[in-house]
Amino acid sequence: MKNPLHLVLCLIFASIFLILPKSGRAASSENYKINADVIGVGGDAGSSENFNLTDTIGEPIIGVGSSESYKDKAGFWYMINTALNLTVDSNTVNLGTITPGTPVTGESTITVTTDSWGGYDLKVSEDNNMKHTDATTTIPDYSCDIATPCLWTGVGLGFTIKSGTGVDAKWGTNPNYKYAFFPETATLFHAKTGFSSAGDVTTIGYKVDTAASQKAGQYSNIITYTALAKL
Secondary structure (H helix, E strand, O other), rough: OOOOEEEEEEEEEEEOOEEEEOHHHHHHOOOEEEEOOOOOOOEEEEEEOOOEEEEEEEOOOOOEEOOOOEEEEEEOOHHHHEEEEEEEEOOOOEEEEEEOOOOOEEEEEEEEEEOOEEEEEEEEEOOOOEEOOOOOOOEOOOOOOOOOOOOOOOOEEEEEEEEOOOOOHHHHHEEEEEEOOOOOEEEEEEEEOOOOOOOOOEEEEEEEEOOOOOEEEEEEEEEEEEEEOOO
């Protein structure tokens, strides 16, 4: 080809602050789930023009305690609000110039920090297939989906999980990672269970290849990562 193909991924990341239901001890049945409850003699949420107050009457021990290995929130109201933060090492991944038939790769490092005792879920989506600056020509998605990623073959843009906590075996291991296309609606691709006292890191790998007939020029799209704390 006379002119090369230049590829850029633009990343958007979002963290969601989850508020747990006022209900600590978990209980569930076929029809309901209570994530936390308390036995007390009174208490409620109150507010005025100048303040907000949540209180419980009858709890003997309240507060936040921690050590090198654990963190404990004692008391009903401490269990209600859960914080969540997601960061990505860079908001742009430049995949460089590709020669059709020779895939190019890149990666992102995602760090999630949350005090949720259930861990978190990671979801991903794209705005559209990688699009040329002509706003019409695109590079197709890779052939396999998140439910059943597969070893790399063919053309398109795909991703995999290269490392992380509790990575599902379906993603393979080095050098035999398995890839899936980015869906256009936010879809769960990785789940981490349990509490971590520090940020939890997941490394995402990208790969793209094109047919020899692909139009030369610059292509890009937007990938969005979303983290959700788990009850």
